[in-house]
Amino acid sequence: MIRGERDTYIRGIGQSQVGRRVGRSDLDLTVEASLMAIEDAGLTPADIDGVATYPGGGLAATPGFTGPGAPDVQDALRLKVDWLSANSEGGAQLSCLVNACIAVSAGLAKNVLVYRTVTESTNQIGGRGAAVSNPTVGSQMQWTLVPGALAAPHWFAMMTNRYMTQYGLTREQLGQIPVNARRNAQLNPNAVYTDDMSLDDYLSARLITSPLCLYDCDVPCDGSTAFIVSHVDSAKDAKKTPVHVNAVGTAYRTRNSWDQYESPTRTAVKYAAEMMWERTDLRPADVDVAEIYDGFSIITLQWLEALGFCGEGEGGSFVEGGKRIALDGEIPVNTHGGQLSAGRLHGLGFVHEAVVQLRGEGGARQKQGRHEVAVAGNGGGTFGGAMLLTAGVR
Amino acid sequence: MSAARSESVLEGLRFAIPDSFPSFTPIQSPDTDFYWRGDGTALRMLTCNACGKITHPPGPVCGYCYSRDVAPKQVSGRGTLYAWTVNVQPFVPGLDPYCPAMVTLDEQDDVKITTQLVDVNNDEIEVGMPVEVVFVNGSDGVKLPFFRPVR
Numbered sequence: 001m002i003r004g005e006r007d008t009y010i011r012g013i014g015q016s017q018v019g020r021r022v023g024r025s026d027l028d029l030t031v032e033a034s035l036m037a038i039e040d041a042g043l044t045p046a047d048i049d050g051v052a053t054y055p056g057g058g059l060a061a062t063p064g065f066t067g068p069g070a071p072d073v074q075d076a077l078r079l080k081v082d083w084l085s086a087n088s089e090g091g092a093q094l095s096c097l098v099n100a101c102i103a104v105s106a107g108l109a110k111n112v113l114v115y116r117t118v119t120e121s122t123n124q125i126g127g128r129g130a131a132v133s134n135p136t137v138g139s140q141m142q143w144t145l146v147p148g149a150l151a152a153p154h155w156f157a158m159m160t161n162r163y164m165t166q167y168g169l170t171r172e173q174l175g176q177i178p179v180n181a182r183r184n185a186q187l188n189p190n191a192v193y194t195d196d197m198s199l200d201d202y203l204s205a206r207l208i209t210s211p212l213c214l215y216d217c218d219v220p221c222d223g224s225t226a227f228i229v230s231h232v233d234s235a236k237d238a239k240k241t242p243v244h245v246n247a248v249g250t251a252y253r254t255r256n257s258w259d260q261y262e263s264p265t266r267t268a269v270k271y272a273a274e275m276m277w278e279r280t281d282l283r284p285a286d287v288d289v290a291e292i293y294d295g296f297s298i299i300t301l302q303w304l305e306a307l308g309f310c311g312e313g314e315g316g317s318f319v320e321g322g323k324r325i326a327l328d329g330e331i332p333v334n335t336h337g338g339q340l341s342a343g344r345l346h347g348l349g350f351v352h353e354a355v356v357q358l359r360g361e362g363g364a365r366q367k368q369g370r371h372e373v374a375v376a377g378n379g380g381g382t383f384g385g386a387m388l389l390t391a392g393v394r
Numbered sequence: 395m396s397a398a399r400s401e402s403v404l405e406g407l408r409f410a411i412p413d414s415f416p417s418f419t420p421i422q423s424p425d426t427d428f429y430w431r432g433d434g435t436a437l438r439m440l441t442c443n444a445c446g447k448i449t450h451p452p453g454p455v456c457g458y459c460y461s462r463d464v465a466p467k468q469v470s471g472r473g474t475l476y477a478w479t480v481n482v483q484p485f486v487p488g489l490d491p492y493c494p495a496m497v498t499l500d501e502q503d504d505v506k507i508t509t510q511l512v513d514v515n516n517d518e519i520e521v522g523m524p525v526e527v528v529f530v531n532g533s534d535g536v537k538l539p540f541f542r543p544v545r
């Protein structure tokens with residue numbers, strides 16, 4: 001099997017100021033994160049010959065969602081690039097990283113700047129729902145929006161309701177995911193929410209759309225995350241531990257519309273994970289930390305199952321009590337606090353944290369003992385993307 | 395004593411059949427107009443004349459046998475509640491709590507329709523309950539197939 005992703009590694013990372021209502025432009029945040037990543041890689045802007053982002057500028061979307069387009073960043077940093085790319089259809093948010101790997105492996109570029117920027121907090125002060133104003137809708141979205149399933153919380157609430165009915169998942173079990181995220185966020189100086197949160201706080205939190213409460217939904221924020229993806233030939237020149245791309249999963253093997261999945265355990269994330277494991281000899285037991293999507297808490301449960309940490313439908317009992325997924329547990333999950341507490345950096349925040357952990361740079365939240373293999377999972381529902389990373393080129 | 399559980403706000407809620415539910419308007423298309431813009435008396439689903447299967451969402455080809463000999467056909471309008479949620483957060487200003495739901499059809503249980511459950515009390519809703527179609531006016535002449543319990 002050709003595994004072009006193994007020609008590549010993450011050479012540098014950067015993350016801008018992250019917070020609520022930061023009030024800075026998306027380009028400003030992106031430039032901050034990008035220059036940080038270039039510096040972290042031991043490179044200069046003159047070394048960057050590719051740019052990739054998700055989803056790209058010019059996309060019709062809710063305010064603050066897209067971040068600046070790749071050409072805007074190319075121009076702001078006066079880059080001379082041989083390749084740039086943006087797309088929103090593919091292996092979820094981390095498709096931009098996968099595209100960078102492909103470009104490097106194909107020889108189109110040597111050092112690709114990859115970024116994902118959101119300014120949803122500053123731009124959606126009236127609430128996310130207030131942004132739902134488009135009166136006509138086509139394509140697959142019409143089947144959920146027109147009858148009144150108006151936003152992602154409704155789709156994931158119904159998925160959670162069905163999952164609970166089918167597998168006996170309880171709110172006490174599900175609540176371990178946001179409670180764990182908050183506990184980890186308290187050790188992360190860049191996290192948005194760090195107040196104490198107990199399981200009781202979760203169980204009595206404001207209901208959004210049953211069975212989802214406020215703490216099942218991630219926190220809109222402003223911030224930018226950036227990476228430099230380079231060819232392994234240059235790994236010896238890297239300033240920091242090279243983080244090798246061992247395998248990616250970009251599969252799309254489900255129905256499209258959010259209401260047509262075969263079951264709540266068989267969404268895009270299941271197939272992204274399946275493909276990732278098809279491309280490696282590493283196994284779930286080899287993974288030291290899991291940085292997996294939590295736009296809604298049920299998605300983390302779906303990732304735990306999809307990645308094979310437990311069986312299909314067993315996610316509830318796996319997270320029960322919270323010990324297994326804690327920082328000192330069998331498989332630490334979302335060691336930075338996830339999007340539920342650290343902020344909705346929309347996917348690439350998980351990859352950033354995976355690199356931090358593999359390098360041993362986590363400070364108070366560093367996973368103790370072995371930290372050689374990390375998995376990052378992005379997306380949920382229709383799109384999913386997975387990436388297996390190792391400390392050092394294997 | 396700990397605070398009331400989140401779901402206690404649902405106690406006593408009832409979801410009536412609304413006069414209308416103004417929402418997004420589906421774009422007009424020869425593939426989908428029959429579903430959204432019927433006369434509001436019967437549920438019709440895209441059905442294959444070759445293999446008899448219902449394809450949903452509807453399109454130009456059967457999702458089972460790839461036949462293009464497909465056409466809308468009336469179904470019983472009966473089904474089973476697959477999943478539901480009660481929306482409390484007013485995503486649109488002034489929106490009262492309501493019950494987005496998913497229903498599978500009696501004719502073919504892998505066909506799921508996103509809809510609303512109406513004419514029902516919160517405390518009687520149960521996944522698996524039998525339901526039947528009732529049409530409610532949407533935006534711009536659209537007839538929305540909602541469902542209520544079979545009594």
Ligand SMILES: [Zn+2]
Nearest residue numbers: 442445456459
């Ligand atoms: Zn057919």
